[in-house]
Amino acid sequence: MNHEVLPYRATRDFLSGALPFLRAGVRGGETVLAATGPGNLSLLRDGLGGDAAGVDFVEATEFYQHPARTLAKCVKAADELARRGQRLRLLGEPIWCERSPLEVAEWQRAEAIVNIAFAGTGASILCPYDLTLPLPILDGARRTHPRTVFGANGGYVDPWSYLSAFDHRPLPPAPESAESLRVDMADLFWLRAFVAEYGRGAGLGDTQIQGLLMSVTEVATNALRHGTPPVVLRLWTEPGDLICEVNDGGQWSPQPGVGSVPPETGAPGRFGLWAVRLLCSIVQVRTGSAGTTIRMRLPAAVV
Amino acid sequence: MDSWFARRPVRDMRPGEHAGLAYATREERDHIVGAFVRYGLSAAHKVIYVSDAQAGELPGLDDIDPLPYLENGRLRLLGSARACLTGGVFDPDRLYGTLSSEITRAQAEGHRDIRVTLDSSWVLEQPGGFDRLLACERMFGEAFTPSTTVMAVCQIDAAACSREQLQALGEVHKVVAVPDPQFEDPVLRITPTFQPCGLLLDGEIDASRHAIFTEALWSVAQDEREVHLDLAQLRFIDLGGLRMLAEFAVGRAERGPLVLDHVPSQLRNVMEIVGWHLLPGLRLGEVA
Known part of the structure; x- marks a missing residue:
């Protein structure tokens, strides 16, 4: 597995890194995917000439919709190829502008997770970063890619430590106005009735509500099982989002990045918190002196 | 049978209900009829069972031994020859007569809950069997439905009936017996x-x-x-x-x-x- 960053300022730099990467894949008979903005896509098509036929070009807006789902899809593809003795080659330029700080953080986490999730698949991933991007984003790229196109990257940080640092950033407190409910029974029937009603009020669709109920049930069950009472559920809305968090008094989630990595496929195993990440748009896990909090967000239509 | 009939888990059956059971498999029949009979025996009801099986072979009774019930009369096991055959042919009037007198007798004994069941799939193998069975079911329907003491489960092998026949049988039964929740x-x-x-x-x-x-x-x-x-x-x-x-x-x-x-x-x-x-x-x- 290879995960390289391609820092570029000029088109020339972008192409001189991207074209040889894609060509090598096409000529080596690999499954080659390029996901970037429309401008760069057309530069790549033109630059590749006849080799363009061997590349699957995808608009970044379509490819980078949801960090966990994008990861899941790519890792699954890479796994399936690896099982057939083949390899995935991906040029991926995430969207950084127009993202909220929360979304940026999720995509930065995804860059770190790539190093864990694709290990053993033989996949080759090249991530172009425009050097005019804000410094924190470039800094993230430096920490999450073991290599640059020029060679080893001294700034690379172990992905688990990187995730751990993220998962220790304090969360803003829930607003005073949040709906709050004590969870003290293993039977979560009434909790779900309450959450479903709130979700409908916030304009969630049926599938979103189903996903929210599964997420809340999973997280509350974990808190009841492994946490320390009191377990409290809070619900509130922010513009465009429904937020649901479960807090308990324990520190039962010591592993950084828990549930962040797609589980092994093919055999049924534990996938609870990973599935929660697929079902919600953003999931934040925090453990500390204030206990353990899992905060889940879903896009809400009416707020 | 079709869904516009009331589906009644067998444990919820009440006197006056004349239920049809068009079973798809033997397991289904044994499961439902077994429960119907078990509930009756354990609640000290009278159970009238038309069957050529031996008491020990009655399906679905689990750990209930039917023999003591046969002896004390709570369970009446009637062979088909005696209950409903005239010259080897299914005779609706005879079956009706047999069951009527059994029911009257049970009532005279003081039983206020009487359960009746029979599997009449074999009747379909006789020429004109279905029409005679249907006639018989109509008589039962008229007799049982106003009753405050009798409930019945009429069993039929669904695979032995045509769609139309099932439809017709469905219409003479007020409810459909379905399995109890486990x-x-x-x-x-x-x-x-x-x-x-x-x-x-x-x-x-x-x-x-x-x-x-x-x-x-x-x-x-x-x-x-x-x-x-x-x-x-x-x-x-x-x-x-x-x-x-x-x-x-x-x-x-x-x-x-x-x-x-x-x-x-x-x-x-x-x-x-x-x-x-x-x-x-x-x-x-x-x-x-």
Whole structure:
């Protein structure tokens, strides 16, 4: 597995890194995917000439919709190829502008997770970063890619430590106005009735509500099982989002990045918190002196 | 039989109910009739059973020994020759007469709850058998329905009847006898199904009912066919429950697939998002 960053300022730099990467894949008979903005896509098509036929070009807006789902899809593809003795080659330029700080953080986490999730698949991933991007984003790229196109990257940080640092950033407190409910029974029937009603009020669709109920049930069950009472559920809305968090008094989630990595496929195993990440748009896990909090967000239509 | 008839779990049957049971498999018949007879015997009802089986062979009685009930008269086992044959031919008037006098006798003995059951599938093999059976059922219908003491389950092998015949039989029975739930609380009900073999899930499944759910899955695990779960009425299943389904499916993959029928669309969408590769072995059957 290879995960390289391609820092570029000029088109020339972008192409001189991207074209040889894609060509090598096409000529080596690999499954080659390029996901970037429309401008760069057309530069790549033109630059590749006849080799363009061997590349699957995808608009970044379509490819980078949801960090966990994008990861899941790519890792699954890479796994399936690896099982057939083949390899995935991906040029991926995430969207950084127009993202909220929360979304940026999720995509930065995804860059770190790539190093864990694709290990053993033989996949080759090249991530172009425009050097005019804000410094924190470039800094993230430096920490999450073991290599640059020029060679080893001294700034690379172990992905688990990187995730751990993220998962220790304090969360803003829930607003005073949040709906709050004590969870003290293993039977979560009434909790779900309450959450479903709130979700409908916030304009969630049926599938979103189903996903929210599964997420809340999973997280509350974990808190009841492994946490320390009191377990409290809070619900509130922010513009465009429904937020649901479960807090308990324990520190039962010591592993950084828990549930962040797609589980092994093919055999049924534990996938609870990973599935929660697929079902919600953003999931934040925090453990500390204030206990353990899992905060889940879903896009809400009416707020 | 069609769904506009009241479906009555056998434990909920009341006097005056004349239920039809068009069974698809022997297991289904034994399950339902066994329960009908068991409830009667254990509640000190009178049970009138028209069958050529020996008492020891009566199906579905589980650990109830019928012999003491035969001796004390609570169970009347009537062979078909005596009960309803005239010159080897099914005779509706004779059956009606036999049952009427048995019922009158039971009432005279002071029984206020009387259960009657018979399997008349064999009548269909006789020329003109169906018409005579239908005539007989009509007489029963008129006799039993106003009764405050008698309830009946009339068994027929669905495979031995045409669609029209089933329809006609359905019309003379006010209710359809269906299996009792094997588990029921205010949140979840699990009922066995026989055609296809499996379970009907109604309600919500989360960690507080995982043990019950596992037990229910085990009850159908040994079947050598496809196992179907009907999820039409399943309003919630947690991720742990989905994982249990996948584990169950993988565990019995050699016997046959686990098919999920009538999966509500929002649940199907969520399973899609979680990814079928994390839920191996599950197959979607009939759509909701």
